[in-house]
Amino acid sequence: MRERERGRERSPQPSPGSQSQNDRSKGSKACCFCWCCCCSCSCLTMRNNSSDSNGKKDTPLDIVNGDSNEMPTLDEIRLWHQSFDTLMSSGKGRRKFREFLRSEYSEENLLFWLACEELHKETNSASVEEKARLIYEDYISILSPKEVSLDSSTREIVNNNMVDPTIHAFDEAQKQIYILMLRDSFPRFLNSKMFRNLMETVSRREP
Numbered sequence: 001m002r003e004r005e006r007g008r009e010r011s012p013q014p015s016p017g018s019q020s021q022n023d024r025s026k027g028s029k030a031c032c033f034c035w036c037c038c039c040s041c042s043c044l045t046m047r048n049n050s051s052d053s054n055g056k057k058d059t060p061l062d063i064v065n066g067d068s069n070e071m072p073t074l075d076e077i078r079l080w081h082q083s084f085d086t087l088m089s090s091g092k093g094r095r096k097f098r099e100f101l102r103s104e105y106s107e108e109n110l111l112f113w114l115a116c117e118e119l120h121k122e123t124n125s126a127s128v129e130e131k132a133r134l135i136y137e138d139y140i141s142i143l144s145p146k147e148v149s150l151d152s153s154t155r156e157i158v159n160n161n162m163v164d165p166t167i168h169a170f171d172e173a174q175k176q177i178y179i180l181m182l183r184d185s186f187p188r189f190l191n192s193k194m195f196r197n198l199m200e201t202v203s204r205r206e207p
Contacts, residue, residue, distance in 0.1 A: 024159055039160050069095070074202050084186045089111075096198060100189045101181075107187070108146040109177050112139040132141040132165035140173070 072080075072092040080087040080096075087093040094110065097183070101107040115135050122128045139148050140158055154172050161169040189195055 042110055071202065071205070072096070072198075074199070077199055077202060081190055084182045086187070096194075097185075100192055100194050101185060103194070104185070106185060106187070108139060108148055109181050111146070112148050112170075113174055113177055113181070115139065118172070120149050122167055128167055129165055130154045132162065132169050134171060136162055140170075148173070149180070150176060 023173070070092060072090075076090065076092065080090065080093050087097060093113075098107060100112050101110055112135070115131075115138070119128065119131050119135065122131060136158070138144055138146055140155070141147060150173055154176050156169060157172050
């Protein structure tokens with residue numbers, strides 16, 4: 001017992017200074033651990049945000065702006081029958097014509113023509129380049145399921161224009177598709193059951 005007590009008396013007691021240093025060391029390690037965790041979380045968040053932004057896909061230009069869901073009048077329908085230009089300048093007319101083209105699996109012709117019309121309204125050069133790229137990918141590229149039918153010379157003109165695209169990059173192609181709809185799709189639309197039913201429905205509704 002006496003030897004144990006003597007041993008305790010001989011063993012050095014930790015000084016207050018060394019104890020505080022140990023506490024600071026522990027606190028420093030804890031802070032470093034927390035800081036590393038925060039940095040790791042921040043890096044992961046930044047990478048995730050980056051991948052999310054890079055993973056976004058462009059929306060195809062397939063919205064027909066200005067189309068109306070309202071029922072046309074009988075006078076409007078008669079004017080459509082007389083002029084393709086009148087039909088195409090009418091939101092109601094484009095909507096009905098689009099429904100017909102969809103039934104014939106040629107809706108992309110109207111969508112392409114209208115996308116070109118929207119491009120003509122653009123004034124920002126960066127936006128022009130981006131919209132032109134989307135139009136090309138959606139309607140000109142041979143890999144697109146919505147590719148429009150163009151002859152080789154017109155396609156070559158478009159490809160050359162895409163080197164430095166402007167609002168007129170697709171003018172020749174737009175003109176060719178417009179003529180195609182005028183000569184091919186428009187007459188069939190006027191003779192279709194859909195158009196006759198529309199005439200009959202509107203006739204019954206109007207006094």
